Amino acid sequence: MAKGLNRLYWSIVLTISILPILVTAIYGNKYYFWSSIVLFKTILLFGFIIFLWIHFLKYCVVIFLKLLSGTSKFLSPIANYLNQSKVIGPIISWYIRAVFFFWFLVLLISDVLIRTILSRASGIHEGTGFHYTPINASDTDFQPLGLFEKDEEVEEKKKLYGDNFPKYNKKLALSLAIASKIAYEDVPIIKYELEKAGYDMNSFKPIAYKNVCGYIVEKDDNIILVFRGTNPFNIQNCLTDIRALLCKIESSSRGLIGLVHEGFFEAIGEDSSMDELPRSQSQTIIELSNTSLVKTIETIFSALKTLVFFAFQSLITHVHDPVDHRYLGEDARFVSAYSQAARWISKLCNNDSENGDEGLNNIRQQKSKKHLYITGHSLGGGLATVFLAKLLKDDSPLLDIFAGIYTYGQPNVGDINFAKAFGPELGKKMFHHAYNNDVVPRIPRWHPYSRPPGNLVFIDASFSIYLYPPDPVTNIPIPIRRISYLHLSGLLNLKVIRRMRNECWLRIFYRIIFPFFINDHFPGDYVRAICEGTIERVIVGSPGQIGGLEKTKN
Template identity: 40%
Template sequence: MAQGKNRIYFAIASVISSIPALFAIYALQDNLMFLSTILFALSFISMGLSTFLFLGYKTVKHGSPIVFTMLNNVSKTLAPIANYLSGTTFIGPLFSIVIRFFFFLGFIVLLMSDQLVRALLRFVVGRHPSKRNYSITNAMDPRIEMFDDSIPRTKHLEDRELFKKRKELRMTEDGGAESRELTSLLKRPKYSVPLAYTLSVASRLVYEDVDVIKYELKKAGFDVDHTFRPIAYKVGIFAHLLRKRMMTFYWCSEGTNKIYLTNPLNIQNYLTNITVSMTDVKSQWGPMGRVHKGFWNAMGEPNKKRPQATEEVRKDTNKPVSNSAILRIELINTSVYRTIVSAVQGLGKIIKFVTFNLFHHVKEPVDSSWMGPDTDIRSNSMYALAEEHILHLIKRDHDATQSSRRRSGLSHGSTTAPSNKKKRLFITGHSLGGALSTIFLAKMLQSKSPLLEHFSGLYTYGQPKIGDAEFSKVFSPRMTSKIFHHVYNNDIVPRTPTMWKYYTPPGTLVYIDSAFNITIYPPNPYTNEPVPVRHISFLHLSGLLNRYVIRRLARENKIRILFRIIFPFFLNDHFPSEYSESLRHGTVHWVIMAAGGLEGGHEEQQQPKKGTQRRYSMVDVS
């Protein structure tokens, strides 16, 4: 069986490698020596790379202990050299520019070849039980488990009184007047590791096709048939204008009193334009700063509702269709003149309708194939649809609860009546989906949405910067204690974009290092300014040269190990599976708050020595 797979691998590699050689032969016939030489070289390089990857995989598979020992020794040897070179004024920055260029070039190629990659991965990891192919993000670990009861809770963060006692204990220790003052001002981050894990899996799940999402949600106990609603939309993203995305909503009403809203990046996108422009955001109560224009416009206006007067229902499908997408032609045959004129006018309308709409769909593609061909998703505000759907779910559950109370003969004033708990709304997303999740919350705040009454947390993972410093500080301390943007180790996306006035996202930074130690950085208590994540060095010994990563290789599947070989460490750290795995096995140790000038994510910031003066407060919650 193994030999058969090896033959298939080399057969595919040989076919791919021979393509440049075939073009080289034609180039030789036209005496294009230089071009033919380059093409022949590409063939040899492609075959050599395929052989190298095969031998590397076999070496790791059959000689793991030896490989792990060698990697550890190489890491220890290169550590001082890498630290020295990264601190130089020329080599470090030059290496950083080269790495960033090839990273974004590879990212574009990866996006454009997503469907091909899914089809190839099927031969290695198989298909999902729903008969769909896995995405590249989940092929590394196809196990999708929404809940894990073995994850220990951080009781000092989930219990107000315990956190208060831990603060008081910290204030009695040595640390300086400023540190004690910061400790007294520290507001409890309403953070839950089990919840963060569940939402990270949800953010990871939404990279899959809708059938896969429905299957996994049903398996986890969610009422998919009555609450799940995917929404397709177009959106501008930083660096590239990516289109063809979906938004999924689901909730669990059986005793959890929670609604989960996932706002993902679906990697099946078209790359069209490049934009990093920002726009001013205003509300009735004042300015909200500047945010990424594509993100903000993609959500639509909060007060934009689905057009009712212009909607009709198709008789053959019972689906609403907007009149703006329907062309009506009136042909009149009362005379020869009227017959010719009306026919010409009708033909002109048909030509205009076809050319305009075809150009529109090609220029701004939106994938609505899984919603049906008769659903108009362009003329609706995505934010308004989302808000309307969630409020509908809340109202429906509230009505069902009241009806159940009446059937039980319990009055509103009865002391024996069960408590009618308020539904809690959590918003989450990974990468660009996390950025859109933050925009969704900002839209709620701008419009004073009734959903704010139910807002209980925003959990994002590896989200990029989306606004300026004013936007990052506009959320109140009461809200920022429930906003958490996670950054795993050397993930490059939370550090981008670096140009213009883009600033770190609002709320609390949750930094996870390579050893899965979790540190929480609340905003500045005086200015509400969020703590930025530290910069990374591209000469840092991470990935396969990190001792913690090396130890985990033994339990990772072959796809994950292959990706660690071919992708740089800062891209491997961005995969959503890394966030789920780190939260599943990680532990919260510290809550650190500074008055300013602190960067989050310094691994050397472990337990401070007693008696030292600090410009920040550290509360041990482990």
């Protein structure tokens, strides 16, 4: 990747430097010729200086990290004092929040420029020739991707905690975290890495509906449904997440399930019959006739009218309701994500049965040996939880093969009643990971939003993993601690500084331009934390319990 970036850099420098000479040669002005030569040399000189400066910084990373480490140790007692102060501490805390908020707004406004620049420096996937997305460009390792066997570390913990230990599998959590991470890439990269991990590619299906993208794939009777998260460099995606009003979700058999995030609920869509889909909305037929001159002119103008109306209507639709064409595959724009996923999973469970509704019923009758895992990062995690809620609402036969849901950095999606509605049996299979100061698992914060149903898996800065099952009596999930703006975090955290020695320059660049609570949200950090982390404790829920307050190891 380094050689590719160097070639890209010098190509840009040479292109910019030669432009003045080309302009002068085109217009044939001899007076400006020597000026263009001087400008050409000046640009090359500046390019060379910048190139040397970048490589100088590269070799000075060790010194830079030592300076950060010294600064962290110097500021540590000051931060502890301010954290305990009742007057000065809160004032400085609010000031830091305001600075971070302003800087984040600047980044959102500049999202198009940032994405353009980073896409050029993101590197190329060797197996497919496609560019990595800026989100994963700093960590392009997408294996291991298919671990479904038992975890020895977890089995030892089960012996220690007995029935209090949830049905958590750390190896599976790692594989699904990578599956969620790779969902940000183009479909050819996803398929390449999945095939490399041994998945059956005949079972692969990309999903695209409104602002929802994802995929389904199977390996050894294990079916995974993965929802893609929000692109943090796209302000339109961020604004979509802000639509956080709550709506009721009701079931004919269970009654009121609870209140759920309106944007996520509508994004998943409702189940619909394939025969009732409005195909006319996505296809337009134009008829022309040349039986006579009048008929020819008449049909031409009619066709032009139809084309203009179709173009106008389509542009409005794509602006108001954009669909990622890379995941679309077939003409399924008006088929909800819920229908696409449920029908394809049913098809996989019933040996390619063509009838989706009949296939769903057969799952319950035949007692399928398949196992369904649902996962997603960020927005994808919220969509995964809402998808499971819709299965619960419809009393879907797919619940019979549901084996677990693992989400990473997912936002809150419903109220307390929504969290309690899944019950203890489903709750034992639900795991929502929150890494250190990641801001997304803590929002929305306002009433009546509550933590997602099931188990909280909190990972601190030292990669220690703590499991918090819900309250055993009320089934209410354990809330996560708030972000502390007075603790040393991000570039001032010793644990982060030590890890930066093994990080690429792009990841360090992200750490510099993004606030620490955004840096902790990257999917690569979740993957690394689970891979290198160890399960420290299982903390059974109790009244007033808050997750993430345990003292971390240095």
